Amino acid sequence: MAEKGVLQRYLSVGEVASRCGIAVSAVHFYERKGLISSIRTDGNQRRFHRGVLRKLAIIKVAQKTGIPLSEIGAALDKLPPNTVPTIKDWEKLSSQWRDDLNERIEQLTRLRDQLGKCIGCGCLSISACPLYNPGDALGSDGPGARLLELTEE
Amino acid sequence: MAEKGVLQRYLSVGEVASRCGIAVSAVHFYERKGLISSIRTDGNQRRFHRGVLRKLAIIKVAQKTGIPLSEIGAALDKLPPNTVPTIKDWEKLSSQWRDDLNERIEQLTRLRDQLGKCIGCGCLSISACPLYNPGDALGSDGPGARLLELTEE
DNA sequence: GCTTGACCTTAACATTAGTTGAGGTTTTAG
DNA sequence: CTAAAACCTCAACTAATGTTAAGGTCAAGC
Numbered sequence: 005m006a007e008k009g010v011l012q013r014y015l016s017v018g019e020v021a022s023r024c025g026i027a028v029s030a031v032h033f034y035e036r037k038g039l040i041s042s043i044r045t046d047g048n049q050r051r052f053h054r055g056v057l058r059k060l061a062i063i064k065v066a067q068k069t070g071i072p073l074s075e076i077g078a079a080l081d082k083l084p085p086n087t088v089p090t091i092k093d094w095e096k097l098s099s100q101w102r103d104d105l106n107e108r109i110e111q112l113t114r115l116r117d118q119l120g121k122c123i124g125c126g127c128l129s130i131s132a133c134p135l136y137n138p139g140d141a142l143g144s145d146g147p148g149a150r151l152l153e154l155t156e157e
Numbered sequence: 158m159a160e161k162g163v164l165q166r167y168l169s170v171g172e173v174a175s176r177c178g179i180a181v182s183a184v185h186f187y188e189r190k191g192l193i194s195s196i197r198t199d200g201n202q203r204r205f206h207r208g209v210l211r212k213l214a215i216i217k218v219a220q221k222t223g224i225p226l227s228e229i230g231a232a233l234d235k236l237p238p239n240t241v242p243t244i245k246d247w248e249k250l251s252s253q254w255r256d257d258l259n260e261r262i263e264q265l266t267r268l269r270d271q272l273g274k275c276i277g278c279g280c281l282s283i284s285a286c287p288l289y290n291p292g293d294a295l296g297s298d299g300p301g302a303r304l305l306e307l308t309e310e
Numbered sequence: 311g312c313t314t315g316a317c318c319t320t321a322a323c324a325t326t327a328g329t330t331g332a333g334g335t336t337t338t339a340g
Numbered sequence: 341c342t343a344a345a346a347c348c349t350c351a352a353c354t355a356a357t358g359t360t361a362a363g364g365t366c367a368a369g370c
Contacts, residue, residue, distance in 0.1 A: 016337095018346065028347085029329055037327095047336045049347055068268055073327070105269045109262055115221055116258045171316065181317085182359055190357095200366050202317055225356070 014051035167204035
């Protein structure tokens with residue numbers, strides 16, 4: 005009881021999980037992966053600093069943009085350890101991720117537009133469609149035959 | 158030699174793979190998953206109808222939009238079997254997928270915009286940021302505290 | 311007609327992002 | 341003080357999307 009004042013200093017894994025809307029197992033997982041960290045009670049239970057909530061929020065946002073955990077972890081690693089990420093930190097991360105996001109949005113938009121152009125255009129014939137043509141006529145068709153490489157993968 | 162006229166009727170797995178720019182193992186995989194099909198020679202080698210190239214092109218495009226193979230397969234299953242997909246077929250698939258794409262683009266765009274608003278806004282404080290707040294202050298903060306639910310997952 | 315490259319099957323492995331279960335311990339509420 | 345809820349670890353499992361390897365067969369060119 006004495007531990008649980010108005011300003012609760014540390015959070016149990018269950019509290020962290022429910023506050024972030026993720027599973028306890030996911031919190032464990034992120035810790036195993038080094039994305040977050042905790043200290044332990046005498047009884048070996050995890051206790052998380054409040055800052056972990058912010059990190060988890062950042063993780064969730066970044067995941068939504070399609071960034072793999074490994075990259076998210078690498079980015080978080082560059083933040084000063086043992087502190088709550090500052091606004092400056094957040095600024096750096098979020099603007100970088102926003103650039104990634106923008107790129108992905110552009111790729112998808114190009115794809116969508118090409119898709120739109122191809123709908124009903126009749127170009128799906130074997131030799132002419134930029135969507136269709138995978139390399140099939142790369143030699144004979146010259147330019148304009150490779151939407152499939154559009155996103156540069 | 159007699160088999161290999163100007164209008165080659167069937168393609169070997171290697172030809173299919175190289176024309177589509179994918180690995181032979183991937184072609185096998187797609188066949189195992191039922192996305193494409195083949196007939197066999199007397200010697201048990203796969204022979205693909207040319208239509209498979211179109212299907213593979215569709216598969217690649219759909220994958221780029223983020224559609225899982227299972228869904229792509231389900232969509233392809235609704236096409237008349239044993240024929241090259243027609244333009245009408247393609248029209249239906251592509252417009253549906255374009256809608257999916259649009260939705261994903263919108264989600265990412267919302268996320269990016271929110272990200273932009275949050276950069277440097279100073280709102281990353283525990284109780285106020287719409288990006289940050291995962292449910293932490295859902296009770297006390299009322300509306301405006303849930304970008305993390307933005308994309309409704 | 312033989313050698314080499316392409317093909318066959320089956321099984322195991324890789325990666326990402328977790329979840330589930332077993333078996334045991336700690337914390338908390340009454 | 342005790343029982344239930346929450347926590348612990350470790351290992352195995354899931355699912356998607358393939359790749360790699362082993363061991364063997366087929367086909368095509370010289």
